[in-house]
Amino acid sequence: MTERASKGERQRRARLANMRQELLAPVTALVGYGEMLVEKARALELDDIGPDLQRILTSAHELLELMDRQLDVTGGAGARSGADLGELQARLRHDLRNPLNAIKGYAELLLEELDEVSAAATRPDLEALLCEAESLLSRIDVIIDFSSAEADAGLGDQERSAVASMVANLVRTVRPIEATFTPPHETGRILVVDDNASNRDLLFRRLSHDGHQVARADSGGRALEIVQVESFDLILLDLLMPDLNGFQVLQRLKADERLHDVPVIMISGLQEVDSAIRCIEAGAEDFLTKPFNPVLLRARISACLERKRWRDRERRYIERIELERQKHENLLRNILPRQIVTRLNNGEVVIADRVEEASILFADLVGFTAVASRVTPAVLVDNLNRIFSAFDDLCQRMGMEKIKTIGDAYMAAAGLPAPRPDHAEVTADFALAMLDTLEAVNTTIHVPFQIRIGIHTGPVVAGVIGSHRFLYDIWGDAVNLASRLESHSLPGRIHVSPRTSEVLASQYELKPRGLINLRGIGKMRTSFLTGRKIGVLPKLSEREHG
16 A cells, blocks of 8 residues: 555544544433433333333434444444545435434424423433434534544534534524424325334324324335325425435326325435425425424425415316306307307407308297197296207207297208308208107197298308397398298198209209299299108218217
């Protein structure tokens, strides 16, 4: 070994020895306080606090063993090459905080519960133990990073005494806050994810004490399994874990659409700003370092739960608004054609279109007025509703556009608002189906009806009128002619104009009626539509294709 290498090794061993010396006194004190408290609890038969005191003592012994193992300069882990000294320092900063977190957490929890379990006699020793733990925590980074020959100018006895005094004052200052802290009225379901059993148990105890429902997972993989079958309001997620680390679990949670909005607070034994930033950028709500102040923990959890509740409320409001919007949309679509609803939603104020050719149908129940005088209003309305509802179903199935009902008259059209070349054929098939449908409905109602129908094909103007009660209507000579054809038709017959006959002649059976005088229009040669020609099958409507 060269002289330079020999000197480097001596300096490295001196640094490890310095670390051990700086840690030995406080760790030994923690073990001593733990042993005294366990013995006192046994002597006073304080069975309620015995298990937690034993956990404190176990964690103190774990600290001592960890220090001896990692800082053994005689041939153990500490005797390895100085090249991995930085790795050893990073590991120590993390590993020492785990048992310290358990000691501090259980001590704080016990101090809150002493009066409830009649164990006030242990308070002085517990406060001394907590003060020692706080003092060590405040100096861990100084001890590990600067315990070397070059760091001899670090904290001396006077500075250590000042730190201990400051921590003691801090403990006395924080204790009344803890004693008067009221657990939040609104609690939640929380999942604690940590591979360290003491940390899991401590968080479980503290959160349960505050009224939360708590579940535990000992690994990242197990946490991902649990969240697939259970719902949580918050996840407390340890950063450093052996199988999947906390950051990987966080990424998977945020990538899952169902779990994306569950808030996550990251917990780490390392005070690394870069890790905190990385986790926040990945979607974490907050980042806490171990060991954490219980008041701060409560505040952070309360804030996260409150934010989640606000987000849940906002989501429910949005869902409710969307539901109301959908109801409004469905209502409009029951009143107006789908294409017209889309145009209204897109901001069109005035909707008026000229349709070059469409087929218009009017149908009227024969003798309705006479029937109305013989039956009760309830029976009359029930019969009318059954008939027109059946016609509405036909409209929807066959691709017709219902325009409106006027008393006992039914008006529909094809070829609008969206043009279609087969509008006359669709209207003819619809009229024939109306006759069959009415015959079927008549078997279920109190008073049977007959119907007369008129159809004309020609240009119309179509648009929406009204501001409170919208109505999609059509106007023009073609509409007037279709209405006159219906009024001059016969019961059970479909009366069509010359233009409609011309369009339908190749596929439908038409019986000439001759020259008739239509009121307000004049003389016209019309026909009755009786059916499709043999061998000609009806075309499927666009809606039936869809």
